[in-house]
Amino acid sequence: MSTILTGAEPQVRPAQHFPATIGRFDDPADRAAIDGLARWVEDRYRAELQQRPSKHVYVRTLPGATIAQVDRLRDSPVVRDAIVRQVRAGSVIAPMKHTDELYLSHYNKDGGGDQGLFDKHYDGNLRFLSSSVVVRALIYLQSDATYTVVFGDSGVRKAFGSYEFGLLDFHRELHWVEGAYDPTDRQRILLKCNYLVTSPDATVTEWAALAANTAVFYVVKSAMEYSKSPRTLPQRAVGLLCNLFRRLNIVHPLIPLAIVAASTAALVWAIVRTVAVL
Numbered sequence: 001m002s003t004i005l006t007g008a009e010p011q012v013r014p015a016q017h018f019p020a021t022i023g024r025f026d027d028p029a030d031r032a033a034i035d036g037l038a039r040w041v042e043d044r045y046r047a048e049l050q051q052r053p054s055k056h057v058y059v060r061t062l063p064g065a066t067i068a069q070v071d072r073l074r075d076s077p078v079v080r081d082a083i084v085r086q087v088r089a090g091s092v093i094a095p096m097k098h099t100d101e102l103y104l105s106h107y108n109k110d111g112g113g114d115q116g117l118f119d120k121h122y123d124g125n126l127r128f129l130s131s132s133v134v135v136r137a138l139i140y141l142q143s144d145a146t147y148t149v150v151f152g153d154s155g156v157r158k159a160f161g162s163y164e165f166g167l168l169d170f171h172r173e174l175h176w177v178e179g180a181y182d183p184t185d186r187q188r189i190l191l192k193c194n195y196l197v198t199s200p201d202a203t204v205t206e207w208a209a210l211a212a213n214t215a216v217f218y219v220v221k222s223a224m225e226y227s228k229s230p231r232t233l234p235q236r237a238v239g240l241l242c243n244l245f246r247r248l249n250i251v252h253p254l255i256p257l258a259i260v261a262a263s264t265a266a267l268v269w270a271i272v273r274t275v276a277v278l
Contacts, residue, residue: 016133017153017154017169018135018168019154019156020151020154020156020166020168020169020175021082021083021085021086021168023082023167024163024165025073025165027078030073031163033073034141034162037066037069037070038141038142038189040069041104041141041142041189042187042189045104049104049187051106054105054106054228055106056102056221058098058100058102059100060097060098062102070100070102070191074097074137074139079137079139080093083135083195083197086167087133088199091198092199093196094195094197094198094206095195096134096210096214097193099194099213099217099218100191100193102189102190102192103189104188105188106181119176119246119247120152120174121249122173122174122249122250123136123170123171123173123175124171124213124216125253125257126216127253128253129171129209129212131199131208131209132205132206133172133196133197134169134195134197135168135169135170135194135195136167136168136170136194137167137192137193137194138165138166138191138192139165139191140161140163140189140190141162141189141190142187142188143188145159145161147159147160147178148177148178148179149166149176149177150176151168151173152173152176153173160190170194170213194213194217220242223238223242245259
């Protein structure tokens with residue numbers, strides 16, 4: 001059994017906003033799996049739990065037995081049914097497991113790439129794509145309800161505790177966290193799992209959407225990871241760019257892409273000119 005609360009009318013189509021949805025794992029077996037994963041994380045990452053800042057680990061890099069427990073949750077009918085209830089009948093829901101992460105939340109306001117947690121932000125910048133929706137599931141393995149996540153576009157607020165999850169539109173939900181990091185709180189451990197939702201007749205567009213989302217995801221994630229708690233000048237520079245692009249993305253998602261394209265073109269032109277002179 002599960003508890004599902006939604007923030008808007010169901011049956012959205014690709015290119016429309018997927019409303020923030022709150023749910024909970026109530027089945028004792030699911031909760032046992034969650035407790036087991038939390039204990040494993042606390043044992044495996046004992047040293048990292050004493051450090052700052054936050055830590056992201058790709059689920060695909062974890063041991064096979066741990067991945068199997070994660071699969072129980074991210075493939076759960078509780079999560080899938082919560083997505084199905086909000087999309088057009090017959091939509092194709094494809095897990096993007098290569099992008100899923102285990103997240104240990106230790107937040108730093110230090111100008112680095114991890115600063116976006118408390119800043120208003122969209123997770124992605126492909127909300128202009130008309131053929132797909134990417135739904136992100138935040139599955140809380142362990143958490144005290146001391147932070148409030150605000151899903152601005154859906155008008156939903158939720159202080160998540162253990163065994164709860166939230167679904168949001170990766171590209172179209174402006175959201176942020178209210179609260180402050182308290183090292184005396186119980187360790188906040190969650191999974192970030194992503195699902196690509198496309199129309200029943202989408203084939204080439206589904207492949208293109210998957211490729212575009214994967215490319216953007218890895219580039220942005222690499223920049224954020226590199227610039228967390230920046231110490232060197234290059235790390236600080238990348239952190240400033242991450243935070244600048246985050247703000248520009250709110251204005252319009254094409255602005256960061258246009259800046260990157262123009263910068264790349266200028267760099268290529270400079271290299272070509274230099275080679276021609278030589």
